[in-house]
Amino acid sequence: MTQQTTTVSYKLSEMTVDQLVQVSQGLGHQIDKLRADRVHLGKLIAQKLRDQRVADLKAQIADLEAQVNAEAPGAVIEATAATVS
């Protein structure tokens, strides 16, 4: 989506007090919006980090589940020493 922006230039020194107040208020609104955007971005970052941690843990669990230990039994192997008469 393309966003079109129109830029209008004013000389602050030629503006009336009312106009300056309006500009100041406009800037205030922009600052408020940027702050809100920042909070939103912070939440998105936190969510993505949580998702990544969950994905990492799931991968670790999968690795652990794939590990199979094995134990081979020992044996007693007997030989007899007998007297031959």
Place this chain on the structure above:
Amino acid sequence: MASLIYNRALELWARGNIDFDTDTFKVMLTTSAYAENKDTHDFRDDVTNEVAGAGYTAGGNTATVTVTLDTANDRLDITLGGTTWPASTITARKAVYYKSRGGAATADELIAVNDFGADVISSSGTFTLNASTLRITNT
């Protein structure tokens, strides 16, 4: 097939060519395809179908051997120590113990084979081989 002592090992032992106290012994793993023969198999090169897989090195691991005289029961126990293969993927049916001379397989005398009775399988885990005992009973 059952676990057994190779006949040649008994002869070599009797002739003083095997010292269970001081020699170096190793244990290797084989698949079920290895058909041990206590009469004709005498050196490591007679052993076939050694396992291959992650975490396992051909020739196997060193095994600690101890000798215990049991006069109460009139027997001598030669314990062939166990070992582990960590992080291994192995399918093994038998463990073959041999005297390692550090060189060619044709020089390594076979001692005994332990048949597990079934395949033992590790997958990216630890393969543990428990110790076995050669028991010479004086009847």
